[in-house]
Amino acid sequence: MSDILYVTGADRRFFATTLMLLESFAQQLPGERLMVCDYGLAPGQQAYLAERGQLLPRPADLPESLHPYAKKAAILEYVEALPWRGLCWIDADMLVTGLDAGVMARLFQRLDDTGAAIALTTDINGIALRDVAAMDEGGVALAPFRTLLADSGADPDAPYVSVGFWLCRSKSLLADWDRRSRGLTPHPLFEQNVMALLVHGPRWGHAGGALLLDPVEWQPQNHLLPLIHADGGGHAVRGRTVRLVHCTASRHWFMDVYDGHVQVGKGALAGYFRILRNPCLRAFQTRLLGDHVAHHGDALTRHGLLTAADP
Numbered sequence: 287m288s289d290i291l292y293v294t295g296a297d298r299r300f301f302a303t304t305l306m307l308l309e310s311f312a313q314q315l316p317g318e319r320l321m322v323c324d325y326g327l328a329p330g331q332q333a334y335l336a337e338r339g340q341l342l343p344r345p346a347d348l349p350e351s352l353h354p355y356a357k358k359a360a361i362l363e364y365v366e367a368l369p370w371r372g373l374c375w376i377d378a379d380m381l382v383t384g385l386d387a388g389v390m391a392r393l394f395q396r397l398d399d400t401g402a403a404i405a406l407t408t409d410i411n412g413i414a415l416r417d418v419a420a421m422d423e424g425g426v427a428l429a430p431f432r433t434l435l436a437d438s439g440a441d442p443d444a445p446y447v448s449v450g451f452w453l454c455r456s457k458s459l460l461a462d463w464d465r466r467s468r469g470l471t472p473h474p475l476f477e478q479n480v481m482a483l484l485v486h487g488p489r490w491g492h493a494g495g496a497l498l499l500d501p502v503e504w505q506p507q508n509h510l511l512p513l514i515h516a517d518g519g520g521h522a523v524r525g526r527t528v529r530l531v532h533c534t535a536s537r538h539w540f541m542d543v544y545d546g547h548v549q550v551g552k553g554a555l556a557g558y559f560r561i562l563r564n565p566c567l568r569a570f571q572t573r574l575l576g577d578h579v580a581h582h583g584d585a586l587t588r589h590g591l592l593t594a595a596d597p
């Protein structure tokens with residue numbers, strides 16, 4: 287295994303979605319293990335992941351009632367006992383399609399070469415900090431962000447970032463992410479907002495420490511989802527290899543959302559699913575679920591996660 291520790295996080299609702307990520311990750315990076323932070327998993331889900339050696343339990347001193355965004359920023363508490371030189375986060379609603387050990391080793395080397403603390407993408411829509419601050423048109427929803435923006439000293443024209451995928455080598459940065467996110471007044475994507483200000487704000491001590499990646503390559507989402515197509519053994523969009531597909535879009539455009547059961551082979555898997563309408567990606571998701579059940583159906587059944595489908 288490499289010096290990179292791979293982590294995601296899920297609650298009971300997102301468990302079924304996470305299975306597609308786990309399967310795609312296992313197929314692309316067979317020598318690595320993707321760990322799952324427990325944000326409120328059901329007992330059977332916890333047992334399944336623990337049996338596979340992939341569960342990171344919620345730390346005892348981390349309140350169960352803490353907002354999932356704050357739990358995400360508290361990543362250091364979840365991985366405290368594990369060794370790593372690079373910590374890689376992948377959102378649970380992603381699909382791995384163009385990552386391998388070589389790609390990740392080269393990305394980590396870029397961090398070393400540039401002295402950057404973290405690699406993460408800019409926003410898929412190319413927006414700046416000032417655009418986020420104005421999204422509520424001067425209302426109350428993003429008032430906490432406007433206060434933080436002023437406090438950080440960040441340039442309002444600096445590019446907004448995403449924390450759907452990142453590779454970090456700085457415990458100091460992650461500790462400050464937790465400290466500034468914990469207890470913060472909840473507002474839209476507040477943990478992402480804090481990270482954006484950490485990497486841009488000169489008063490917060492980490493400005494200039496980010497290696498900004500192209501979101502079209504590293505996590506296409508939203509309006510790009512219908513445009514992604516098969517390319518050899520992987521996927522591409524706009525002439526670029528796709529590393530990860532992020533199954534997220536405004537108002538769930540370009541996808542069918544299910545909160546119930548999906549039939550997989552002779553079994554039924556309960557949960558929350560974002561099934562993409564793009565035929566290529568829908569087939570990819572269907573194959574991933576089928577492969578995961580084929581490989582691990584007995585364990586899923588044993589823990590009450592896969593039940594008999596209706597005849």
